[in-house]
Amino acid sequence: xxxxxxxxxxxxxxxxxxxxxxxxxxxxxxxxxxxxxxxxxxxxxxxxxxxxxxxxxxxxxxxxxxxxxxxxxxxxxxxxxxxxxxxxxxxxxxxxxxxxxxxxxxxxxxxxxxxxxxxxxxxxxxxxxxxxxxxxxxxxxxxxxxxxxxxxxxxxxxxxxxxxxxxxxxxxxxxxxxxxxxxxxxxxxxxxxxxxxxxxxxxxxxxxxxxxxxxxxxxxxxxxxxxxxxxxxxxxxxxxxxxxxxxxxxxxxxxxxxxxxxxxxxxxxxxxxx
Amino acid sequence: xxxxxxxxxxxxxxxxxxxxxxxxxxxxxxxxxxxxxxxxxxxxxxxxxxxxxxxxxxxxxxxxxxxxxxxxxxxxxxxxxxxxxxxxxxxxxxxxxxxxxxxxxxxxxxxxxxxxxxxxxxxxxxxxxxxxxxxxxxxxxxxxxxxxxxxxxxxxxxxxxxxxxxxxxxxxxxxxxxxxxxxxxxxxxxxxxxxxxxxxxxxxxxxxxxxxxxxxxxxxxxxxxxxxxxxxxxxxxxxxxxxx
Numbered sequence: 001x002x003x004x005x006x007x008x009x010x011x012x013x014x015x016x017x018x019x020x021x022x023x024x025x026x027x028x029x030x031x032x033x034x035x036x037x038x039x040x041x042x043x044x045x046x047x048x049x050x051x052x053x054x055x056x057x058x059x060x061x062x063x064x065x066x067x068x069x070x071x072x073x074x075x076x077x078x079x080x081x082x083x084x085x086x087x088x089x090x091x092x093x094x095x096x097x098x099x100x101x102x103x104x105x106x107x108x109x110x111x112x113x114x115x116x117x118x119x120x121x122x123x124x125x126x127x128x129x130x131x132x133x134x135x136x137x138x139x140x141x142x143x144x145x146x147x148x149x150x151x152x153x154x155x156x157x158x159x160x161x162x163x164x165x166x167x168x169x170x171x172x173x174x175x176x177x178x179x180x181x182x183x184x185x186x187x188x189x190x191x192x193x194x195x196x197x198x199x200x201x202x203x204x205x206x207x208x209x210x211x212x213x214x215x216x217x218x219x220x221x222x223x224x225x226x227x228x229x230x231x232x233x234x235x236x237x238x239x240x241x242x243x244x245x246x247x248x249x250x251x252x253x254x255x256x257x258x259x260x261x262x263x264x265x266x267x268x269x270x271x272x273x274x
Numbered sequence: 275x276x277x278x279x280x281x282x283x284x285x286x287x288x289x290x291x292x293x294x295x296x297x298x299x300x301x302x303x304x305x306x307x308x309x310x311x312x313x314x315x316x317x318x319x320x321x322x323x324x325x326x327x328x329x330x331x332x333x334x335x336x337x338x339x340x341x342x343x344x345x346x347x348x349x350x351x352x353x354x355x356x357x358x359x360x361x362x363x364x365x366x367x368x369x370x371x372x373x374x375x376x377x378x379x380x381x382x383x384x385x386x387x388x389x390x391x392x393x394x395x396x397x398x399x400x401x402x403x404x405x406x407x408x409x410x411x412x413x414x415x416x417x418x419x420x421x422x423x424x425x426x427x428x429x430x431x432x433x434x435x436x437x438x439x440x441x442x443x444x445x446x447x448x449x450x451x452x453x454x455x456x457x458x459x460x461x462x463x464x465x466x467x468x469x470x471x472x473x474x475x476x477x478x479x480x481x482x483x484x485x486x487x488x489x490x491x492x493x494x495x496x497x498x499x500x501x502x503x504x505x506x507x508x509x510x511x512x513x514x515x516x517x518x
Contacts, residue, residue: 012486050351051480070354080348097353
């Protein structure tokens with residue numbers, strides 16, 4: 001379990017989080033979303049330990065031991081690696097730091113990465129796959145993945161996500177993801193967290209969220225449910241509403257449409273920009 | 275980690291050893307252009323001396339170069355290594371190479387007293403490390419380190435003079451131990467605050483922009499610099515008189 005308590009963090013004078021709380025139970029797959037600059041990547045970095053909170057603490061399950069970072073796999077949006085090393089040297093380096101006897105290169109084998117290539121010579125997608133291989137090799141208990149997965153091609157993304165699902169099923173992996181391709185991960189995400197102004201604005205199980213966020217196609221705004229955002233067309237408008245309840249359906253003038261995860265997140269983010 | 279740092283240190287050493295290309299160059303220049311009558315061994319010893327100064331300076335100043343250049347601080351700090359472990363892995367191979375260079379220099383007449391010179395080179399290395407976090411430009415780094423090293427060197431002489439009560443008869447120390455003791459005194463005086471500033475900064479360092487993390491560093495380093503300058507200025511005139 002990850003337990004974030006009273007966390008405050010600032011970049012210079014800019015306060016990003018103040019008294020922030022979040023609990024992520026073991027084995028949960030959680031998606032963090034929000035508009036650009038709201039602190040999604042910063043939150044991942046704080047959990048990974050590469051940023052330090054100004055106040056508060058981030059606690060991990062006791063079974064992870066004193067050196068919990070040994071069991072955290074983190075891939076950031078900037079793909080931080082030693083670029084001047086070759087793939088083989090990077091694997092050696094990683095193995096020595098984590099005391100690994102073997103390295104599972106099954107993910108890399110799907111790519112055209114040569115062990116003699118320098119990291120700086122790899123494409124962004126290849127680097128991402130390589131970095132994912134590194135972090136999966138440590139058999140993490142917590143996986144923190146920033147939105148960089150977009151850079152992998154569809155084939156490799158599918159292979160990676162299949163591996164991820166398998167790992168999650170086998171080892172009760174806790175996964176926190178930021179703004180991944182929602183369509184790809186919709187079937188593995190269990191919880192969605194929307195950040196707004198350094199706070200959690202929405203924190204719902206994905207099934208609850210799907211039942212609570214709807215699109216209403218109508219010429220007039222619905223009066224009975226709050227509108228998150230809207231798109232206007234010449235003859236009608238689309239109103240994205242939250243929280244929607246089934247019992248109000250008869251009182252709504254218009255068609256109520258279910259949304260997928262991409263549309264739900266867009267509705268919330270659209271509301272932020274409105 | 276150690277393997278990577280050894281490789282990085284050796285690369286720095288190889289770059290410094292490129293200075294030895296100056297040996298045949300100097301010899302040819304002397305033979306055909308300037309006619310100072312330099313011997314090949316003299317030029318070699320001079321180049322070794324330059325290398326001995328260049329290596330600790332470069333090795334200290336570039337200790338975090340791969341992280342800065344590759345933006346790899348995030349990767350480094352995500353690894354399950356304590357800051358002390360990171361520092362040991364980084365310092366150890368560079369220090370060992372420096373000590374080997376110092377030992378090898380005893381085979382040539384580079385320095386009159388290898389103990390004093392060796393100690394000063396280690397101090398130069400340590401000054402370069404503790405100042406490495408604050409410089410982004412190598413040139414400013416070299417100027418800054420040279421300034422601090424000159425301060426250390428001068429203050430060790432002044433400390434000696436103060437201990438001898440400015441006795442003209444003892445203007446020059448008579449034993450290696452005396453010099454080293456005063457050098458240690460000056461090094462401790464300079465490196466303690468700088469080392470504390472470096473350690474506090476490095477221990478808390480994360481991937482935020484470096485300039486946002488340097489407050490405590492400058493709060494210690496700048497007053498140290500002022501105190502050091504005041505100390506040298508107060509005694510420098512008297513020191514120069516004695517040296518004359």
